[in-house]
Amino acid sequence: MTLTRKNFLVSASSFAAAVGLDPAAFAAAGTNPFRKLDLAALRKELRAFYPDESHGVCKDPRQPASVKAIGDALDEWAAAHPGYDALDVRREEYLLVRKHFVPFLFKESPFYFEAGVNGGWCYTSTSVPGRHVNRLCNRFYREQGLIPDAAFDLLWGRAGQRLLVCCGPFSDDMHHVPAFRTILTKGFKGVRDEVAAALEACPAHDPLGKKELETALVGLDTIHCIQLKFHEAAKEKVKGLGEGEERRNLLRIVEASARCPWEPPKTFFEALNALWFIREIPAYVDGLDQFALGRPDAWLIDFYRADLAAGRLTVEEARELVAAFLVTSDCHLDTARVVDSFDDQEAEMPLTLGGCDKDGKPVWNELTEMFLDLHLACDCVFPKLHCRIAKDSPEPYLRKIGEMLMAGHAVFALFNDDRHVAQFVARGFRPELARDYICAGCWDSYVDSWTDVDCANYTSPLRILELTIHRDPEVERKCRLKIDPIDGLTSFEAVRDTLYRNFIRFYRDVLSEYTRYGRANAKVFPHPVYSMCLEGGIRSRRDTMDGGVAFRPRIVTLAFMANVVDSLAAIRQLCFVDKTCTLDEFLAAVRSNWAGMRGEELRQAALRAPYWGDDSSVTNGLMKAWIDRVADETDLYRNDQGGPYVLACWVYREFLYWGEKTKATPDGRRDGDRLAQGFCPSEYRCNVGPTTVLNAIGTLDHSRFFATNANLSFDKAAMSPETFAAVFRVVCRKDMHLLQPNCLSVEELLDAQVHPERHRDIIVKVCGFSARFVSLSKRWQDEVIARHKLK
């Protein structure tokens, strides 16, 4: 059955009823279209298994027990082999996984891949055995002199002082993307065969390469072993089962798990299951956060159509599988849990939909529509939907996204193909590869199986600005900063250039430290299975963290640039154009947190100054000048892998958390006020509409960035699916990387604070993740409402 709007809405309401959301709607809606797959039961079973929060551990005690058993055995092994290196530990861990792995099969789930990997942050050795390697090998940093204590102290000190974030010591060890295409086309066996051939040909003068390949072989065989454990478990479980859905599912698993994904998938079911398996199992054995679930509409459409044509699959069965696929992701975390800090429910991996195929033709097919419809119908917060759009995307596709937004289902990050494809082509990728990029994490794009992007490294020009005004000798000493004062300067240009110099000194230090120490991680945390599945790994015989992958850029983010530009614009306007006050009087007012009548008077004047987002030549020029200068500087550096550093402009939850600790700034912010996200204007400043903000963002040269973020809120009263479609096309015309849209009304949000039970279905894009509005803590709800008050 093709989904129409009408039967889709019936599906949505009856499904909601079936999961107990609204009994009245259930009674009215009639037959449950998901009758063959009881998703309420699946949700219940999965929620009893997965942890509730991002840092949690699987609730089934067998999972943490098996991880601990592997850890205990590794400790024993390590004690008996004191001269081990990280690859030795990795190899032993792979072998122990074969012994202790528990294959989890669910009564209600059609899939086989479950190892208990958290959908949030899986970087502890209590949740995945792959992280035991770090636990045992972290001491190498110091014992082998890989990274001096002083460098660590400086890194953590700067992070503690809100100057930077690095998601790992000198290298982001969190954001990775599974090698989907490699496995979907070759199977793990295909990779194993190539590794074995490379090992045979490995020159004697490369013992490290030989060891990497040997370890990868052990790991790949472990993955095969894990797959066969599912096969055996399903065979055992099906015994004695009478006819029914569970038996039907298990028989399908028995058949498929005998060969796939060791061998490439042959059916829609095998391919769909493989997406999960390829994410889950390498994450489990290598201890990697894998933040992507693939591109099912582009990659699986041929399987789907072939199965339908051959009579192996019906549309209804496909919908059931897709619904279960989505609900599995949605159950990885408890979306009813309050979201306030990093420990809460967030970070489940995104699914890429839409875009174009390798020949450049739009991907808008039966599966695109099915995944979109079922995401809404199944009331999913997760997986995040990273939808690729372009200037010439099909109108129904863009309107469908608009319809979902109008329904309060803000689960989207919209990636502009016109920018991302061009970006990969400019970096040397063949167009057909570039066109097949996938979206990952919150804002990143990857050519999976080819790139491993070290993406989460923030630097804060605003913190340098804050320290330039609110001097703190202890912090400057501890964080090794050289800050030149701006007091007494007699021209705006001198102020601007002094602030820039203060930042760029710090920035150069940071890049130099990343380059100097980033590669040390390969000796502490190698992941041979993952590395050998990536293009270049086998050829180079090196780990991805050791320069082994074809393309490994390092992305450095500039955080809170809107506040920096607004601050400069306020100083320029008040002190050098209007001459409302002297620079020293203005700085004194900022330092006093705008105390007294004069302070408030100056703050109000600062708020009237040009600001980022108003599309004025002043602020557009200030932003462009900063970006161009930092980008030029960035181009001078090579990263620890020999790849480029590339700029980004985004920020995660720090715009609230760091804002709470940031003192008053010249842009009219008071102590503790929020900071600005990505390329969004400050919430305290913006009184222009979305066209003006997008025009301002469009003045920048986006080719200087790897990724940027604009999280914009649209007033529901002004919007329609058609209007959204038009806005999305403009975003592409402006050459922006990414739009994260919300569509709500302030009245609805205020009502949701009073009557949460009436608004459980409102999902908002918070920053890199979405959440139910009613699940946000008060401070986050207030922040989202403040955004929606933007004109």
Place this chain on the structure above:
Amino acid sequence: MNAVVFEIGKFATHDGPGIRTVVFLKGCPLRCTWCHSPESWKAEPEQYPDGTIVGKVMSSDEILAEVLKDKDFYEVSGGGLTVSGGEPLFRAEFLVELLAKAKAAGLSTAVETSGYAPPAAIEKVAAVCDLWLFDVKGLDPEKHRAHTRVDNAPILRNLRWLDAHGAKIVLRCPMIPGVNDFPANLAALGKLADELKGIERIDVEPYVPYGIDKARKLGLTVYEAPMPPPEYGSGVVSVLAKQTKKPVRLG
């Protein structure tokens, strides 16, 4: 030529097709008792007690330059420029100049008007206007005069002239509780819409009390009533829809 602009509204999605920019010109010969923008009545810039100046003298080129900043949005949505007021026909020559320049720049054009203008003004503007958002505030002559201070006869004459000359028209009907929402007026509106082939749709625009504070600040008087309940507008739409074959929607 110059005119006094009291607002330029970007990202307008209810004032003609697509995404539009609405330019509001100061100056209006009507004094609608329910007016939500009494600051538009006088043709000259004026000052609120807090010092805020309402109205800025701008040339047609300056306005157009501001409007064209959003050209990307018009091109992808079929949008463009809408000129409103006040009463934009109050400055008909300026309006013709502005709309002609907008059309030359490739924009679709629309005028939101009370229709109260000399026939010659209507004829000139019609040549450069793609869509008329034409207010019909009431068909009872006495009530119209009482609530707007002008006769509705010239308004209806202009409307019929536009229809006879092939104009595309959306009727916009402000709906003021107790003023023009009585059945006879709704029936007459429906009948009028059916008589005129150029009318594409009727937009019902329920009363909003947005003019009260602004009028008080300027020492003016407008009808003061609370916001009608949300179901008021949809109720009027359903009643009016039964009186006409033309589509009726909430504006």
